[in-house]
Amino acid sequence: MMKINHSVFEKSSKTINQCPSNNLPEFALVGRSNVGKSSLINSLLNNKTIAKISSKPGKTLLINHFMVNKKMYLVDLPGYGYASISKKDKESVKRMHRSYFKLRKELLYTLLLIDIRHDIQKIDIEFMQFLNNNYCPFVIIFTKADKLKEESLRNQFKNLKNQISEFWDTLPLMFLTSSKSRTGIDKICEFFESSLSKYSN
Ligand code: GTP
Numbered sequence: 001m002m003k004i005n006h007s008v009f010e011k012s013s014k015t016i017n018q019c020p021s022n023n024l025p026e027f028a029l030v031g032r033s034n035v036g037k038s039s040l041i042n043s044l045l046n047n048k049t050i051a052k053i054s055s056k057p058g059k060t061l062l063i064n065h066f067m068v069n070k071k072m073y074l075v076d077l078p079g080y081g082y083a084s085i086s087k088k089d090k091e092s093v094k095r096m097h098r099s100y101f102k103l104r105k106e107l108l109y110t111l112l113l114i115d116i117r118h119d120i121q122k123i124d125i126e127f128m129q130f131l132n133n134n135y136c137p138f139v140i141i142f143t144k145a146d147k148l149k150e151e152s153l154r155n156q157f158k159n160l161k162n163q164i165s166e167f168w169d170t171l172p173l174m175f176l177t178s179s180k181s182r183t184g185i186d187k188i189c190e191f192f193e194s195s196l197s198k199y200s201n
Pocket residue numbers: 032033034035036037038039040052053054055056057058059060061077078079080143144145146147177178179180181
């Protein structure tokens with residue numbers, strides 16, 4: 001399994017023109033604000049503070065590149081669907097998502113995060129459709145598994161799968177994770193490794 005033994009925050013970019021230009025493949029994290037994107041990056045990189053997190057939604061507002069093992073990037077993006085950031089910030093986030101997912105050639109896979117405690121929202125489905133329209137393959141990561149007890153966790157996992165299958169004939173890969181208890185972190189590392197090996201072949 002791929003072990004992450006080297007990671008470094010490289011830069012924050014406002015537009016994709018400013019993003020790193022060394023052609024390393026990248027994995028981007030998206031999802032509703034506060035779903036735990038930045039926290040998941042910290043868990044994957046085994047560094048509590050490398051990505052900035054906050055209990056207040058709308059923390060990440062730029063495109064953040066983290067170089068991993070000198071061979072790929074993890075990309076922390078601003079969240080969508082949060083009502084109370086300013087209209088101006090919302091527009092800028094939308095523009096950023098549009099240009100990133102339409103134009104970023106280095107993007108190998110998108111990780112779309114969903115809070116396991118909540119039912120699927122219209123905006124999540126719309127974002128999946130947006131990714132699909134732009135030929136961006138994605139997997140789904142359910143977050144905050146530590147917040148539910150075993151039985152409700154299993155039920156909710158099933159519910160969410162059913163809800164998503166109403167919109168997708170072929171279900172994307174799905175992972176159940178907790179950044180707090182590190183559930184599912186190794187599985188995501190395995191996914192990185194297998195995606196990278198397919199890419200280089
Ligand atoms: P934006 O940058 O605002 O879009 O949010 P984000 O998706 O990056 O969320 P962030 O990682 O900043 O986490 C939001 C809140 O959820 C913080 O208070 C985290 O501590 C909490 N959180 C994230 N992941 C987990 C988890 O696995 N378990 C628990 N219990 N809390 C979590």
